[in-house]
Amino acid sequence: AKEDGGGGFQVFTEEMGARAAKMLTMQHKLRRALDRQEFMAYFQPQVDIATGAIIGCEALARWQSPDDGMVPPGVFIPVAEECGLIDAICLQILVDSCRWIAEWRSRGLPEITVAVNISGRQFHNSRQLMSIVEQTLADAGVPPRQLELELTESSAMNDPENAINVVRMFRDRGVACSIDDFGTGYSSLSVLKRFPIHKLKIDRSFVMDVTNDPNDAAIVQAIVALAHALNLKVVAEGVETLEHLEFLRSVRCDTIQGYLFSRPLPGEAMAEFLAQGKPE
Ligand code: C2E
Ligand code: CA
Ligand code: CA
Ligand code: CA
Numbered sequence: 204a205k206e207d208g209g210g211g212f213q214v215f216t217e218e219m220g221a222r223a224a225k226m227l228t229m230q231h232k233l234r235r236a237l238d239r240q241e242f243m244a245y246f247q248p249q250v251d252i253a254t255g256a257i258i259g260c261e262a263l264a265r266w267q268s269p270d271d272g273m274v275p276p277g278v279f280i281p282v283a284e285e286c287g288l289i290d291a292i293c294l295q296i297l298v299d300s301c302r303w304i305a306e307w308r309s310r311g312l313p314e315i316t317v318a319v320n321i322s323g324r325q326f327h328n329s330r331q332l333m334s335i336v337e338q339t340l341a342d343a344g345v346p347p348r349q350l351e352l353e354l355t356e357s358s359a360m361n362d363p364e365n366a367i368n369v370v371r372m373f374r375d376r377g378v379a380c381s382i383d384d385f386g387t388g389y390s391s392l393s394v395l396k397r398f399p400i401h402k403l404k405i406d407r408s409f410v411m412d413v414t415n416d417p418n419d420a421a422i423v424q425a426i427v428a429l430a431h432a433l434n435l436k437v438v439a440e441g442v443e444t445l446e447h448l449e450f451l452r453s454v455r456c457d458t459i460q461g462y463l464f465s466r467p468l469p470g471e472a473m474a475e476f477l478a479q480g481k482p483e
Contacts, residue, residue: 230286232268233279237288241267242295244303245467246317248476249438249460252452257477259316259351261460262300263467264292289322294335296320301343301350303470308345312477318351318381323358329369336378347377353404354380356388363394374399381438386426396433403430407441410461414446424454431455 236242244262251258266274283289300317308314325332340347352373359366359382370380381402382395386409405426412419423439430437439451442461451459468476 226282226286229282233283233288236266236268237291240295242292243267244296244299245469246473247460247467248465249458250464252456252459257315258458259318260473261318262296264296284322284324290325293322293325297336297339301339301345304345304349305343306470307474307477310474312474314349315477316349316351318353320353323361326354326358326366326369327362329365333372337376350378352378352380353383355383356385356390359398360388360390360394367397371399386422400435402436402438404438404440410439410441410447413450420450427454427456
C-alpha cells in the first residue's frame with residue numbers, strides 16, 4: 204500500500220510539474236506574440252435565413268505563430284485566461300476587427316456588424332472595457348452600431364447584476380450585446396428577461412444533432428420560441444448541412460452561422476465575400 208501510495212504521489216507531482224512547465228512555456232510564447240502583434244481576427248459570416256443576405260460576422264481570434272503557423276483559439280485562450288493575458292489578446296482582436304470594419308467601409312462594401320467575443324474577466328472590469336471599446340472605435344472611425352459584443356451565458360449568469368449594468372451601458376452608447384453559447388449554462392428566465400440584449404446565440408452542441416436527436420431538436424425549437432417571446436433574435440452557430448438549415452428554417456430561427464456558408468475568413472477574403480453580396 205505504501206509503495207502504491209508513494210508511486211501515485213510521484214506520478215501526480217510529475218504531471219503537475221510537466222503541466223506547470225508547459226504553462227510557463229506557453230505564457231512566455233504568448234507574451235512574445237503580444238509584443239509582436241501576432242494575434243488577428245478571422246471573420247465568419249452570419250446570414251439572414253429568410254433573405255440569404257450577410258448581415259454580420261463574428262470575429263474569431265487566431266494566432267499567426269512563426270513557429271507553429273495559424274494557432275486556433277482553443278489552444279491559447281484557456282492558457283491566456285489562466286495567466287491574465289486574455290485582456291491584452293482580446294484587445295488586439297478588437298483593434299484588428301475595427302481596423303477591418305474601417306477598411307470595408309472605405310471600400311464602400313455593404314455595412315455589417317462585427318461581433319467580438321468578450322471574456323468574463325473583461326466584463327467584470329467594466330469601466331476599463333468601456334473606455335477601451337470607445338477609444339478603439341473612435342481611433343478607427345467606426346460607428347458603434349457596427350460593433351457587437353458576445354458574452355457567454357455562463358459569464359453573464361455568473362454575476363448577472365453586474366452583467367446587466369454593463370450591457371445597459373454599452374446599449375446606451377450604441378453597442379449591442381448578445382448572449383453566446385446559450386443553452387450550455389443555467390439561465391434563470393427571470394434574469395434573462397432583464398438583460399437588455401438583442402440576440403441569443405444557440406450553442407453548436409445543440410445544432411449539431413438537431414436532425415438525429417429529438418431532444419436537441421426540441422431544445423432548439425424551445426430556445427427560438429423563448430427568444431422570440433422576449434423579442435430577441437436568434438443566431439444558430441455550427442450550421443454545417445442543408446438538413447440543419449431546413450430544420451432551423453422550420454422553427455423560424457433568424458440567422459445562421461456555420462461551415463455550410465463559410466468558415467471563418469481572413470479580412471481580405473471577407474471583403475470579397477461582402478462584395479459578392481449573397482453567398483451561392
Ligand atoms: P465560439 O464563440 O462559440 O465561436 C464559434 C466557434 O465555432 C469558432 O471556433 C468557429 O470557428 C466554430 N465554428 C463555426 N461554424 C462551425 C461549424 O459549422 N462547425 C464546426 N465544427 N465549428 C464551427 P474557434 O474559432 O476555434 O473559436 C473557439 C472558441 O474560442 C470560441 O467559441 C470562443 O469561445 C473562443 N474565442 C475565439 N476568439 C475569441 C476572442 O477573441 N476572445 C475570447 N474571449 N474568446 C474567443
Ligand atoms: Ca462567440
Ligand atoms: Ca458561441
Ligand atoms: Ca460554442
